[in-house]
Amino acid sequence: xxxxxxxxxxxxxxxxxxxxxxxxxxxxxxxxxxxxxxxxxxxxxxxxxxxxxxxxxxxxxxxxxxxxxxxxxxxxxxxxxxxxxxxxxxxxxxxxxxxxxxxxxxxxxxxxxxxxxxxxxxxxxxxxxxxxxxxxxxxxxxxxxxxxxxxxxxxxxxxxxxxxxxxxxxxxxxxxxxxxxxxxxxxxxxxxxxxxxxxxxxxxxxxxxxxxxxxxxxxxxxxxxxxxxxxxxxxxxxxxxxxxxxxxxxxxxxxxxxxxxxxxxxxxxxxxxxxxxxxxxxxxxxxxxxxxxxx
Amino acid sequence: xxxxxxxxxxxxxxxxxxxxxxxxxxxxxxxxxxxxxxxxxxxxxxxxxxxxxxxxxxxxxxxxxxxxxxxxxxxxxxxxxxxxxxxxxxxxxxxxxxxxxxxxxxxxxxxxxxxxxxxxxxxxxxxxxxxxxxxxxxxxxxxxxxxxxxxxxxxxxxxxxxxxxxxxxxxxxxxxxxxxxxxxxxxxxxxxxxxxxxxxxxxxxxxxxxxxxxxxxxxxxxxxxxxxxxxxxxxxxxxxxxxxxxxxxxxxxxxxxxxxxxxxxxxxxxxxxxxxxxxxxxxxxxxxxxxxxxx
Amino acid sequence: xxxxxxxxxxxxxxxxxxxxxxxxxxxxxxxxxxxxxxxxxxxxxxxxxxxxxxxxxxxxxxxxxxxxxxxxxxxxxxxxxxxxxxxxxxxxxxxxxxxxxxxxxxxxxxxxxxxxxxxxxxxxxxxxxxxxxxxxxxxxxxxxxxxxxxxxxxxxxxxxxxxxxxxxxxxxxxxxxxxxxxxxxxxxxxxxxxxxxxxxxxxxxxxxxxxxxxxxxxxxxxxxxxxxxxxxxxxxxxxxxxxxxxxxxxxxxxxxxxxxxxxxxxxxxxxxxxxxxxxxxxxxxxxxxxxxxxx
Numbered sequence: 001x002x003x004x005x006x007x008x009x010x011x012x013x014x015x016x017x018x019x020x021x022x023x024x025x026x027x028x029x030x031x032x033x034x035x036x037x038x039x040x041x042x043x044x045x046x047x048x049x050x051x052x053x054x055x056x057x058x059x060x061x062x063x064x065x066x067x068x069x070x071x072x073x074x075x076x077x078x079x080x081x082x083x084x085x086x087x088x089x090x091x092x093x094x095x096x097x098x099x100x101x102x103x104x105x106x107x108x109x110x111x112x113x114x115x116x117x118x119x120x121x122x123x124x125x126x127x128x129x130x131x132x133x134x135x136x137x138x139x140x141x142x143x144x145x146x147x148x149x150x151x152x153x154x155x156x157x158x159x160x161x162x163x164x165x166x167x168x169x170x171x172x173x174x175x176x177x178x179x180x181x182x183x184x185x186x187x188x189x190x191x192x193x194x195x196x197x198x199x200x201x202x203x204x205x206x207x208x209x210x211x212x213x214x215x216x217x218x219x220x221x222x223x224x225x226x227x228x229x230x231x232x233x234x235x236x237x238x239x240x241x242x243x244x245x246x247x248x249x250x251x252x253x254x255x256x257x258x259x260x261x262x263x264x265x266x267x268x269x270x271x272x273x274x275x276x277x278x279x280x281x282x283x284x285x286x287x288x289x290x291x292x293x294x295x
Numbered sequence: 296x297x298x299x300x301x302x303x304x305x306x307x308x309x310x311x312x313x314x315x316x317x318x319x320x321x322x323x324x325x326x327x328x329x330x331x332x333x334x335x336x337x338x339x340x341x342x343x344x345x346x347x348x349x350x351x352x353x354x355x356x357x358x359x360x361x362x363x364x365x366x367x368x369x370x371x372x373x374x375x376x377x378x379x380x381x382x383x384x385x386x387x388x389x390x391x392x393x394x395x396x397x398x399x400x401x402x403x404x405x406x407x408x409x410x411x412x413x414x415x416x417x418x419x420x421x422x423x424x425x426x427x428x429x430x431x432x433x434x435x436x437x438x439x440x441x442x443x444x445x446x447x448x449x450x451x452x453x454x455x456x457x458x459x460x461x462x463x464x465x466x467x468x469x470x471x472x473x474x475x476x477x478x479x480x481x482x483x484x485x486x487x488x489x490x491x492x493x494x495x496x497x498x499x500x501x502x503x504x505x506x507x508x509x510x511x512x513x514x515x516x517x518x519x520x521x522x523x524x525x526x527x528x529x530x531x532x533x534x535x536x537x538x539x540x541x542x543x544x545x546x547x548x549x550x551x552x553x554x555x556x557x558x559x560x561x562x563x564x565x566x567x568x569x570x571x572x573x574x575x576x577x578x579x580x581x582x583x584x585x586x587x588x589x590x
Numbered sequence: 591x592x593x594x595x596x597x598x599x600x601x602x603x604x605x606x607x608x609x610x611x612x613x614x615x616x617x618x619x620x621x622x623x624x625x626x627x628x629x630x631x632x633x634x635x636x637x638x639x640x641x642x643x644x645x646x647x648x649x650x651x652x653x654x655x656x657x658x659x660x661x662x663x664x665x666x667x668x669x670x671x672x673x674x675x676x677x678x679x680x681x682x683x684x685x686x687x688x689x690x691x692x693x694x695x696x697x698x699x700x701x702x703x704x705x706x707x708x709x710x711x712x713x714x715x716x717x718x719x720x721x722x723x724x725x726x727x728x729x730x731x732x733x734x735x736x737x738x739x740x741x742x743x744x745x746x747x748x749x750x751x752x753x754x755x756x757x758x759x760x761x762x763x764x765x766x767x768x769x770x771x772x773x774x775x776x777x778x779x780x781x782x783x784x785x786x787x788x789x790x791x792x793x794x795x796x797x798x799x800x801x802x803x804x805x806x807x808x809x810x811x812x813x814x815x816x817x818x819x820x821x822x823x824x825x826x827x828x829x830x831x832x833x834x835x836x837x838x839x840x841x842x843x844x845x846x847x848x849x850x851x852x853x854x855x856x857x858x859x860x861x862x863x864x865x866x867x868x869x870x871x872x873x874x875x876x877x878x879x880x881x882x883x884x885x
Contacts, residue, residue, distance in 0.1 A: 022317040022615060023616055023619050023631050024616060025317060026318055026319060026321060026491060026492070026616060029491035030490065030491050030541055033488075033540055034540050039318075039431075039491065040388065040431050041358070042388070044360065044362060047394035050391075050392040050393060051391060054391060064631050064632065065634065066634040066658065067634060067635075067658075068362075068363075093630065093632070096630065096644060097632065097637035099634065136629075136630050193623075195623070196616060196629065242844070242848070244843060244844030244845070244846070244847025245623055245844070245847045246620055246840040246843035246844050249541070249620065250544075250545065251541070252541075253541035254542050256539070257539025258537070258539050320612060321613055321786060321787070325785065325839065328783075328835055329784070329835050334786065335686065335726050336612075337654065337686075338656065339656040339657055339689065340657075345688060346686060346687050349687075363657075363658075533832060544836070545839075548834060548835065549834030549836050549837050550834070552784070552835045553832070
């Protein structure tokens, strides 16, 4: 099904409103264009809601939040809800400062997010009020590994249920869940962590995927994660020994531009699981059952 | 004459003050350096006028305007007028929100612009108070085609007369007019629409051209449009099948860097027309007469 | 010793807080990742100190300062001092406006900087209250040449003594001094001046070097300058005749990514001098004595 999600983005060319950080904003714009979407950035309170209304989806990224843009994020988020538009939260650096943690957590009460995408430390901060953030990167102690995969899926699933959002935790192993099902994705390349903004770019692109595939938010979010990881793999294959992270950045965006449904389906490394609650009232225990790779 | 305009930019290295959006600002700086100019960005009200005064020209781009930068734009614009410096308006997204439309229209009353450059929807919004903006891109229904070329030239010419500015409408077909003459330019490549900021970059570069060629603003603006479109064509020729919009972005700037007067003159696809008003008092009718390609 | 400085950055992966301009911020983030550091950008007053506290070093760059970020710079600077973290000042465009000059000079009284890095005009503005800034570039009349090298070293040395900071003046010839010793570095390529932000990138990277090498700030700053210049040389060698300043930008960052201690030591063109005050009380005269290249 990944093919379908990708092709709907290319077919619909969704216009995405981004209230995002000034560090990676150009890459977010170019990756939106690369995947078939169309970007607009507008963060002044006086126009945020109006711009949200004319767009198809909203991407809120708190990477360089400030007291001017925080109210715009909230107002735009509510407007997107009122319009029935998908809205994504990227809680960049949540846990690194009180302002970020609060700015990320507050809208959870006031805005319904279609998806929340972050690294494991950021998501833990949102869900639990604490995480091991190391600046804007996940702390190593939080890393998702095969050893803690099941418990992390369960954690993510509970957070998805609590928020009603698709929760996407990305890193070496990616988890995307709506609380009922979870996709575990093993695309990507370690060098992606040496390019600033691969997470931000993914969030922007995921918003386009969610906007063009509103009936299937889990599949849309998972397809975007696969596409980003696969672009990272394919870009790495094209990287010569004379090139470094700056060339890699351009090649990743290029690969998103060049990607079609066939490339995505053949390259995606995705397993889908069902999250089953135990059949006894209060139990928190949940069982993962692998589902045939039907996506 | 295009050769002359280009060489004057390289000879004079005009310092350009940019109050511009944070999405494409780095590309604007690099394309200014590529064409032979020198960029400075400063948007705080406390220094905007002073920076304008020490520069040769001013580029105002409302792409991510906010309540802090709007007063700076106005103050800097007036200062540029007082100094006799060329000043360009790029009304990014005019029509997409009331704030943008008003911010773009208000300075028209208070600042005299040497040039106004935008897509057809933005220019219609400025001129008529309404346009079919789709975010920051022109709406398809507004597109300049051979079928509506003459009427669009006439529209642009009237807006140029009303504002006293060179009006540059860019898209698949570009129109640059001062109300008396109009240049129609058919350089460029459709892929340029998949790179964020090609319009912003053109505006920054056009400001440098206007600054180094103050006696010939129409020719300067037209030369910048030809250079940008030709860079897009030449960059496309250097794009391999393995590359996408991110690589294309770098190559466009590279081609501006590599361009000399000979390349520009040989590659430019420009026709110049004379706009003739009918010889009867109130008539709005205007006749286009092709002028031999003398530029 | 350059090898050691570089390897400590790669080994420690220092987290650097950048309060910097939105023009070159993405390149600063990517070059920090390239050299082995880790970037975080945060400029709102409400989180600036907190972010500084969790980082290892602070890079203050006034390239697009505004009334919101100036107080953040000051607060973060003081916090870094309180934490004992290295803090660097990049006085971009000091001299181009009163606001920049004052913003650059004021923290000199309130914050102790580990290093100050700028072009000669910016440093003259800081030290003397006046310089020949041409926008954000050094004025030609200020340029460091072999003819004025000794006097410029002495000037830089006095400013280093006055401020207690490593002073790094970069341009065609680079000077890095702590007042007792001065390193003169002749790496680099003229084309670097056609890439926006090479100075900003160097400042960000230098902050990482200072943070990972706190016992040897002079050596750390000099190693960063050598690395940047050498990256410029090596990137230029990889630039084809079909490429321009945009490709060059990426290649410079790539070369920082690829650089190891061996490459740096073999490519660095550094001479170290001792600054000797005359042995008579009030005399300002200082003698340069070349020191064998022991670094």
